[in-house]
Amino acid sequence: MTTLIDVIDRAAETYKNKTAFTDIGESFSFEEVRTLGRRIASALLQAGVMFRPVAIYMERSAKIPAAMAGVLLSANFYTVLDTESPPERLSKIAETLETPLILCDGAAEERCKEIFPEKTVLSYEKAVLHTSDAARLAEAAKKLLPGDQAFTIFTSGSTGTPKGTVLTHANVIAYCGWFVERFSIGPDTNFGSQTPFYFSMSVSDLFGAWLSGAAYHIIPKSYFAFPARLVHYINERKIDTIYWVPTALGIVARCDLLSFERFRYMKNVFFAGEVMPVKILNYWRGQLPEARFANLFGPTETTDICAYYVVDRDFEESESLPIGAACEGARLIVVDEDGKEIKEAGRLGELYVAGGFVAKGYYRDPVRTAAAFVQNPLISAYPDTVYRTGDLVAYNDRGELLYFGRKDHQIKHLGYRIELGEIETVMNSVEGVGLCVCLYDEQKDEIVLLYEGTDERKRQIMDEAKKRLTAYMVPAKYICVEGFPVNANGKTDKALLKKRYIG
Structure with a gap:
């Protein structure tokens, strides 16, 4: 094919x-x-x-x-x-x-x-x-031809102008072929789709179904507001494989839904699109101990995914979940600020991706294409285009990659470079915090923590922050919220939160 x-x-x-x-x-x-x-x-x-x-x-x-x-x-x-x-x-x-x-x-x-x-x-x-x-x-x-364009997926650009990622027939067949083979997707598989068709996460299960003969069941968006209906629908359709954003999985966890009625056929729980709080992962693993859980990682520019980690051990709530290793058909390169490859554990670098999953560029956008789709820094003998993700990663002692956020999302506070996601990982493990989001107020030079919980526990949460975080990472302001808004892709809408609470 x-x-x-x-x-x-x-x-x-x-x-x-x-x-x-x-x-x-x-x-x-x-x-x-x-x-x-x-x-x-x-x-x-x-x-x-x-x-x-x-x-x-x-x-x-x-x-x-x-x-x-x-x-x-x-x-x-x-x-x-x-x-x-x-x-x-x-x-x-x-x-x-x-x-x-x-x-x-x-x-x-x-x-x-x-x-x-x-x-x-x-x-x-x-x-x-x-x-x-x-x-x-x-x-x-x-x-x-295989290299001809199959579709364009538009994502939000930093300038306010949407970026259209150009994905080819060859990209989709290479990536989804890996997905189907690695996770043994077949005619008996029943996908339960949460993601909209304009979001890159839909590529995996949609074309995975076409390649393997699996069934693709669209879950009504409204059912995530009425989770009891969600469980009934999933069991009625005998859905055994889901690929959701962590925010959607968090809805089930916070309602403790699976304590009342289980997903009777669930075999695979895949997630991507945002950082998975270990607290939510542990809830799901506790309720579905026989299921396979996998953290899939990658930008739209790599068709959907370029790295993955099948959960094979227990994690403390304060730990970060690995993004793992390269999918077969992709090559991951960690590069320092001088363009040199990083192979040792513990050194932070930017992630570059090479291989058949990498898109052709941005549609009618040569400037942004030239900035992101660049010459492989490790090769000078011939042209070799790779995608510069802007993601900060580092190897752990097991040789697995860990994600440390976006290069353009780092802040400088009190003279230190800080990744807000690191604060979120720590504070999500605190008792009394359902889920949290960390924002930065540039004008006041303040870190702001939004958390689901109660005002009564605010003092305890503040004390825990001082115990668990380095002094320069401790938030200056704590705001209790009833819940977090989600964007069109089902992920936590951090842009809206910043507009609402920072201005």
């Missing part, structure tokens, strides 16, 4: 009528998804759209994989848009893409036309009724 067209075809021919993608109301087999995809692809090709960006503006549902298939089968590349995103951001993305067409469903069509009044809108409902054109589809497949 060299392109995702091959993957879609093979899944349809091998698994045929087996359940592929479901949501709360609909279910599609692999063959049905390909049939719908071919019709959509034929509509796109008839409209003269090939090797172009196609935006998908649809409510999260089991229809979206068919929409993706339609774009891929027509030798185009897609971007899934967040229907809840502000219109201004969506307009910026559409402007960057220069997309000739937006594919949307009936539920979102009116809003789509309001946000993109000058764009051609193709109705999903009409496209799936189009006659499949076998000759045109075969011609498109013949022209497609």
